Amino acid sequence: MFEAFRNGTPVELWQALVQQAYERTGRRLDESSESYLVFVLLRYQADHLLLSHAQGMDWLQALELAGRARADALRDVGDRCLLVAGLFPGLAERRRVSVDYFISIGRSAYQGVADATRQAYAALYEQLARVYRELVHTLNAIRTLPNIAEAANLRALL
Template sequence: MEAIRQGAAAELWQSLVREACARCGQTLDEAQESYLVFVLLRHQRDGHLLARTQALEWLDAQLRVGSARADALRDVGDRCLLIAGLFPALAQRRRVSVDYFIDLGRGAYQGVADSGRSGYAELFAQLADSYHHLVAALRGIRGERFTDAWTLHGARRVH
């Protein structure tokens, strides 16, 4: 029975992601779409998502080594992605911009890529590069369009 519920949930999230991308004009490749669905599934029951302080979680990840560090950074990147895309009002309540969560999340994914863990490095480098597209897809699920200078011009930000 659990497999049916998981399969149904995965199909629902995948359908929502695809519809949102079509609505907001975003194109995600198969790896990006699959990872975004994975993130949504993995965190759909996370009752503490909005209570965590992502900067502290990022600092904690920096103290870890090896796969524990990569996993902790992945979690920070995932949660920042969900906050920036699905809960942007949290940024305002915390008196930071949505870009704060985007930059922190992109940096966390880049940290996973830089860890050189086989199989992860390339995927997370791609996810870091396409972070704004992933946020835009999540905003599409909310029925909003996410546009900033980065998505309007289709270029990477210069820091």
Template sequence: MTEAKLRQGAALELWQALVREAADRHGQALAEAQEAYLVFVLLRYQREHGLLARTQALEWLHAQQQIGQQRADALRDVGDRCLLIAGLFPGLARRRRVSADYFIDLGRGAYAEVADSGRSATADLFAQLAAGYLGLVGTLRAMRPAPPDLQWA
């Protein structure tokens, strides 16, 4: 996508185009609900300054102490943040001396818990997101530029 294209359009359209291009590069088409949710997450967190400062395991433990919709929302947030970290900032895992799989497992588990405790429509969406978590992470990773030594290979 050229720089001129990036300067045009609403944020929603730009994120949607980037997600679709990344899914194509990743070689795995996302279901419509997965694509829409991923765009929603990117929009929601595009100006989040504390994303990388939080300890997700502690956030997950805090979510476990909540009840009802507060619990579901807190778990959703853990799943969303782990998704962004695993997909867009995998180097954070190395700096914290954990594997990227740590964030994938924690995030996928958080989405599965939302699915288990949610209403029918919400449960179905989060079950689909949990099942396709690796594909979502792969799509986000495909949005990142290739390391300099691999760009011309």
């Protein structure tokens, strides 16, 4: 397993961490939710401003947009809330809100994407909204894996 962390691509690293989370929790995501989760981790692994966003304000601003811009902005809010709730729950405490605050905004954002997009994307984002807590649970398991983040050289994100 640690070989993947030493020599793997970023996709392989995140997939290995997700697999370790499954082993730890005994719970698995469906294939499309897992793929999306890995995509989100890849997309935001170098985002140094991730934790600086005011998700509630970003969500409200996204609701004022229309069409593709609205869907994209809501997706971004949903993704960032997912990462904060799953990997950085201490941020909620520091901001004096609950992790459920981020989960609620994130689920609403994904449902907004589903409502604003074509049928194929709508189905994916409806599903992601339904399993949002499971996605958070998987990320939380990744966050608490012993020595995995260090071995994967991913400490900067986690």
